[in-house]
Amino acid sequence: MVFDANVPIYLQIMDDFKKQVISGVYQGGEKVASVRELAVSYGVNPNTVQRSLSELEREGLLYSERTSGRFITKDQDMLKQLKSAYADELIDACVKQLTELKFSKEEILKQMKERLEK
Amino acid sequence: MSDTIVSVTGLNKSFGNKQVLKDVSFTCKGGSIIGLLGPNGSGKTTLIKILTGLITGYEGKVRINGQPIGVKTKETVSFLPDEPYFADWMRVKDVLSIFADLYHDFDYLRCLEIMQRFQIDENMRIKTMSKGTKEKFQLALVMSRHAKLIVLDELIGGVDPAAREVILDTILNNYREDQTILIATHLIADIERIFDSVLFIKDGAIVLDDNVEEIRSKTKKSIDELFREEFKY
Numbered sequence: 001m002v003f004d005a006n007v008p009i010y011l012q013i014m015d016d017f018k019k020q021v022i023s024g025v026y027q028g029g030e031k032v033a034s035v036r037e038l039a040v041s042y043g044v045n046p047n048t049v050q051r052s053l054s055e056l057e058r059e060g061l062l063y064s065e066r067t068s069g070r071f072i073t074k075d076q077d078m079l080k081q082l083k084s085a086y087a088d089e090l091i092d093a094c095v096k097q098l099t100e101l102k103f104s105k106e107e108i109l110k111q112m113k114e115r116l117e118k
Numbered sequence: 119m120s121d122t123i124v125s126v127t128g129l130n131k132s133f134g135n136k137q138v139l140k141d142v143s144f145t146c147k148g149g150s151i152i153g154l155l156g157p158n159g160s161g162k163t164t165l166i167k168i169l170t171g172l173i174t175g176y177e178g179k180v181r182i183n184g185q186p187i188g189v190k191t192k193e194t195v196s197f198l199p200d201e202p203y204f205a206d207w208m209r210v211k212d213v214l215s216i217f218a219d220l221y222h223d224f225d226y227l228r229c230l231e232i233m234q235r236f237q238i239d240e241n242m243r244i245k246t247m248s249k250g251t252k253e254k255f256q257l258a259l260v261m262s263r264h265a266k267l268i269v270l271d272e273l274i275g276g277v278d279p280a281a282r283e284v285i286l287d288t289i290l291n292n293y294r295e296d297q298t299i300l301i302a303t304h305l306i307a308d309i310e311r312i313f314d315s316v317l318f319i320k321d322g323a324i325v326l327d328d329n330v331e332e333i334r335s336k337t338k339k340s341i342d343e344l345f346r347e348e349f350k351y
Contacts, residue, residue, distance in 0.1 A: 005340030008331040040290050044311045
């Protein structure tokens with residue numbers, strides 16, 4: 001993974017995790033690799049990885065079991081919500097750019113539809 | 119992260135009438151990787167030489183693991199100097215046996231493992247090594263000590279970008295959670311993702327001492343960008 005050096009790395013790792021969960025690389029209930037392993041595979045400081053995982057835990061996407069490590073939540077509603085929120089975010093960014101270019105809602109919708117059906 | 123491993127208070131050092139360190143104070147927590155960043159001639163190497171006991175005769179208080187600099191602290195510090203110090207005629211295995219004799223915390227097997235990764239053979243002669251290979255060999259030696267503090271001066275200065283990746287990987291793979299690593303460098307872009315915090319040193323004074331993620335969120339800049347701004351000519 002290539003990091004954007006201007007953005008805190010822990011946020012980028014959190015984002016990468018969410019993408020992997022959304023795309024099904026990680027399944028609900030699956031065990032997450034250890035901090036050390038993740039640090040080496042991302043090529044970043046272990047404390048940075050630790051911070052990402054703690055934040056994801058706080059958000060509820062991960063949960064930890066005292067002795068056996070961290071896991072992806074099994075809460076299907078939460079996973080669905082994550083997927084939908086992520087899609088919203090991407091759509092919002094796209095709509096914002098088009099709106100700045102004076103596209104109307106109808107035009108955006110039409111364009112989007114044509115594109116998808118192409 | 120836990121106890122303080124390095125603590126420097128009011129450190130001043132002059133060579134003749136040139137003051138090279140000016141009221142330097144900072145601490146390093148155990149289990150962290152710290153970047154000591156500054157342009158050439160800013161005082162990085164002098165500071166490192168004080169920490170490693172190679173320069174004495176300074177004002178101020180310097181403690182490593184609670185101890186004043188001396189024989190005791192040399193045991194707790196593993197140091198990679200900015201220049202290779204092996205004799206040309208030596209073979210790799212000669213150096214290994216010196217390290218094993220000198221340092222009781224030297225992990226021979228680990229060193230062989232790292233060397234294998236770097237494709238360094240025990241029978242190689244120092245004389246035939248490229249600058250980059252010497253640097254990698256030294257890193258293997260230094261990372262193989264179970265020292266509380268590892269000091270790397272001008273790390274990755276002499277190696278190509280692909281080798282830099284392997285070196286950073288080796289550091290992440292081999293450092294233990296109770297070890298602190300202090301890395302002096304000016305190749306910041308390549309290495310900033312492994313730091314916990316950085317110290318900027320300018321004309322002998324510390325001008326910035328902060329956590330890298332805090333810096334990124336506060337300034338929306340990379341450490342490399344910030345460095346270029348701070349030290350603009």
